[in-house]
Amino acid sequence: MRVRFGIDAQIEEGLSLLMQVQDVRTWGEESHPLFDYSASHLDMHQGFLRYRGASWSWLTTSVGRMETNFGGQRLMGAVDWTQQGQSFDGVRLDVVSGRTLWALIGFQLKDETAPGIVDDEELFGVYGTIADMGPGALDVYWLYDRLSGLATSDEHLLGVRYAFSGSGGVTGRVEATYETGTRTDVDVAAYMFGARVGTAVADGKLTATLWYDYLSGDDPATPESEVFNTFFGTNHKFYGFADMFLNIPAHTAGAGLQDMAVKLLWAPVPDVRAGIDLHSFYAAEQGGLSGTHFGDELDLTLTHRYSDRLSASVGFSYLLQDDLFAEIGRLDDDLTWFYVMLNATF
Numbered sequence: 001m002r003v004r005f006g007i008d009a010q011i012e013e014g015l016s017l018l019m020q021v022q023d024v025r026t027w028g029e030e031s032h033p034l035f036d037y038s039a040s041h042l043d044m045h046q047g048f049l050r051y052r053g054a055s056w057s058w059l060t061t062s063v064g065r066m067e068t069n070f071g072g073q074r075l076m077g078a079v080d081w082t083q084q085g086q087s088f089d090g091v092r093l094d095v096v097s098g099r100t101l102w103a104l105i106g107f108q109l110k111d112e113t114a115p116g117i118v119d120d121e122e123l124f125g126v127y128g129t130i131a132d133m134g135p136g137a138l139d140v141y142w143l144y145d146r147l148s149g150l151a152t153s154d155e156h157l158l159g160v161r162y163a164f165s166g167s168g169g170v171t172g173r174v175e176a177t178y179e180t181g182t183r184t185d186v187d188v189a190a191y192m193f194g195a196r197v198g199t200a201v202a203d204g205k206l207t208a209t210l211w212y213d214y215l216s217g218d219d220p221a222t223p224e225s226e227v228f229n230t231f232f233g234t235n236h237k238f239y240g241f242a243d244m245f246l247n248i249p250a251h252t253a254g255a256g257l258q259d260m261a262v263k264l265l266w267a268p269v270p271d272v273r274a275g276i277d278l279h280s281f282y283a284a285e286q287g288g289l290s291g292t293h294f295g296d297e298l299d300l301t302l303t304h305r306y307s308d309r310l311s312a313s314v315g316f317s318y319l320l321q322d323d324l325f326a327e328i329g330r331l332d333d334d335l336t337w338f339y340v341m342l343n344a345t346f
Helices: 323-327
Strands: 002-012 015-024 042-051 059-066 088-097 100-110 120-133 136-148 153-165 170-183 186-201 206-215 257-269 272-282 293-305 310-321 335-344
Touching: 293 323
Parallel strands: none
Antiparallel strands: 002 015, 015 042, 042 059, 059 088, 088 100, 100 120, 120 136, 136 153, 153 170, 170 186, 186 206, 206 257, 257 272, 272 293, 293 310, 310 335
16 A cells, blocks of 8 residues: 655745655554554655746756656656655756756765765766657657666667657657667667557547567676666566566566567546557577576456546556566466556546
């Protein structure tokens, strides 16, 4: 269960404060319903100041702890499917220039002077979105993650993303990212590309989408590390709802990933949505493995919105695993996943 409470306050013209605390718990985890009142999982999820001056109205500065979503959340996202979510400590500058929005970030991920932390890690980046590029918007970005301490890394991500909504209800995206630098003192040369295209039929009540993602894997015969790192992305959105690939490259044993999917979304009435997703997962690089097929996954979801503030969701996933999952130590048998979720906001 997650409970969040937030305040978004306008302090004065151009200056505001957002503060959000949360408690994440498993029912029955406390030692006693009366005597355990430690609130051990209470956390400051967000807390930051926003400022936009009258003379520099094109610039908004945010300082503190904040969620950050870039593009489709492929590489940076709030990961809101998890109860705890993801947020960052640092500074964000948002610059509006004509039809272009630039976001510049500087985040402190680890500080070795803090208790229990032995490394320093910083994340810097620039993410630009250019609107009205034909039927869609073009994103260009650079992200830089630097880790120093017991291990050292120096990784750069350079990429583009184009998302469009064309005539006849056709929507889609294409994106590509190249990763370079060093990871634990090993040179990196990795890449990712993905595409999807969908169309709405039956008066917009049914949407069908074709989906393909390729994340490069490591070739043991070369000295470089060629497996793509998804950094701080919301992987739940992309690689199946059973969440077998939340941590890439670790969850594919460095072999990368190919994801081929067909997705159907049906909205028979405005307050009901039903989804059917079919995924087929393969390694991008076989290396020393006996094969490349991880498995196939079926995801079923049903959401009913009772009001603007209350909704309920039911989900079912079945993963038909192949021997490759067992070979890398992830899954020895088929997997069944079922959930019921109630979501209320105010």
